[in-house]
Amino acid sequence: MKDNTIIVGLDIGTTKITTVIGEVASGGGIDIIGEGSVPSEGMKRGSVVNLERATHAIKQSVLAAERVSGVKVSSVYVSVAGNHAKAITSHGLAAIRRNQEIGQSDVDRAIENARAVPLDPNLEIIHTLPQEYVVDGQEGIKSAVGMHGVRLEVDVHIVAGTAGPLLNLRRCVQEAGLYVEGFVLHVLASGLATLEAQEQAQTVIVVDMGGGTTDIGVFKRGNLAHSATIPFGGEHVTADLAQILKIPMEEAENVKKRYGSALPDLADQDLTLEITTASGSTHAISAFELSRIIKPRIAEIFSMIREEIDHTLGPAEMVAQSVVLTGGASLLRGTVELARDRFRLPVRIGRPRGIGGLTDIVGGPEHAASVGLVLYSLGENGRVPPIVFKDQEPEKSSEPQDPIVRTSTSPKTPVKASATPAKPASQNADSGIMGRVRNWLKEWT
Template sequence: MSSNDIIVSLDIGTSKVRAIIGEVNNGAINIIGVGSADSEGIRKGAIVDIDQTVQSIRNAIEHAERMVGIQISDVYVGIQGNHIALQTNHGVVAVSNEDREIGEEDIERVVQAAKVVALPPEREIINLVPKQYLVDGLEGISDPRGMIGVRLEVEATIVTGAKTAIHNLMRCVEKAGLRISGVILMSLASGVISLTKDEKMMGTVLADIGAGSCTITIFEQGGLAATSTLPIGGEYVTNDIAYGLRTQSDQAEKIKLKYGCSYIGDAAEDVKFKVLRMGSNVEKEFSQVDLASIIEPRMQEIFSLIKQEVRRLGYHDKVSSYVLTGGAVTMPGTLALAQAELESTVRVALPDYIGVRDPAYSSGVGMIQYVSKYMGARGTTSTVKKAASSRKTGSTASSKPGMFERIKNMFNEFI
């Protein structure tokens, strides 16, 4: 592999930590490795135990490394949560080239100008998403490179987050021995892979339903319009099953994944399974219909809350469809229930890559696509093997230059 064609994304979720390795060849992306580990230290999408989270990250990274046979040193990290906020800003610069041709440097300067915004001390910028560029007042330009003009402007959406949440996330990744190439809003990354250009233009709600939280992102006029996070997800379904069937949570999770159905009408009475009851050695038999009667009300509540949140954000009459993604939407019957509850056009989005054709991987694969498309990968793995080995040797590598410097200085004194 060449040095600049690998991008690694890290999706730190409530139930799983996923590391996905993508190889970029002439703009085409191949997913060559996936590492997954049970997530410890995360509750409802927020870090509650640094050491446990660090260990989960290490486990996921090592799993991915073993699959591909390389060592990872640099990762792009996804972030989400109810601390995320959006605001718009405007940047203006004069074109610097003598021939007035707009180049990469001008775009970088106007983006930096748009980042100059008054923020409370407890918040910082995560991403900046250009809505449109303007060249000498001409609107609606998506890429001004190569155009002739005197004044370049950008209208952008600034994504901000709480410093505490961002720095705790970065601290966990760094303690796991990794370097952070960038922090990316996960719902923005999911939008790249889950939504078509027309869906982004007409107004679409992207609902990413994970284990501990549900992130609602609204796209309109081709860009990010609003985002919100609800503290509810697939974990609540698991808890309901554990309570309803009087069994352990880990057993309830296995039953949900194997026999779960979100819609009673799609469940089969003849599909039976046995459950070991809590506090005894007695097994009791249930049908898939019994299980669906527990799951359906909770899934109905989740979709009802999504609908209410879209209304609260002021977009109920502006959106034309809903797109579902995330691990909790994989259950049979989810689509039928969502269509009935949301009273709208609904579809489930999943990445179209071998090995990751599952809505749970949308954010991780979306980050790789986002970096490849908008951030130019920035040579993320020019030090994949070298830096990974240096993190294992520790401080020995860093002490060598100093030693050579001292020897050189000693000889200089004799000369």
């Protein structure tokens, strides 16, 4: 790829759409020169449900990034997530003539044989990702070209998407005036952006916690070896709060981000919120009780991930060395600690690395996939190019920093969680609502 080439990633999610514009620097690295994020419309769990609204949101996101960069966008790499993405691992074999070196054509033949597996005719292959090669029984070979042998084998991770949702997604992007350079699995992009140099030699579980879904990727020595999707995400936590507290989704999202925690023990014990319901009544709820509503859903997501990995690959703590959390929902306080307890592995927040430019804007876990889409174009077979790690310093600590500033108040001082002025909680406590909250909590404890 030539210097000064513009690469654009378009991450289309359930809750937001993000466009990131990257420029290839003279040394081969990537400078982020534009970013545009807008609320998502017309999308649900990775699939288009309203073509017109989704197209409009894509246009708005791209225009916002263009205004920052001063660059006109014509083509994009697009993320693919959701239940319609399927993945299998297939084995390929190629015979090599005696006394001849293995050439690229032999490698291509082995990979093509691995692709020749019966797939549902309604599926379209998105990725064919080679794992390590085996030459005459010798395992662990990353590149077989130039070696001698008579038997070349390769395991290939094949990712396919249902044709209908992919066609709808492509149509939205094209209606927005853009050409689709390629589709990229969402969790693959997140892994490319967040895995550190030392993790490229390990087996790492990447968990991308989005709004509508949570995507799982198991990376083995830098290769995506397993992928799956859980149909729950941060939006479901918000919906739980909205249902239990009887408040709009927008207000529930604000309460979750500002005062919520995935672990009640990490909630501010002296913080009390006054909630104004849609009917106008008010009631008080402590940050501790708020977190007790949040924890079951996050715990359920992690339990489903654990069950998926245990069932497919074996016990998570025996399969992997660590877990990396990405996506906007991973920013909820206590999520890292809860994941550490569920997986029994070291856990950290994954942030994009190996980039320059607007790092203050795209440096959080919520931008992992969009930055990874840009990095994907520089790699080969779904791997990060070595240039990304050229200037990387070893991590000083694996402990993640709490990304949310906690709000503390004097004991029993209520904090307004609504724009509507609230009276003292003692005068307006809605015993009926709080009774239902407590009964709901008892079912989970």
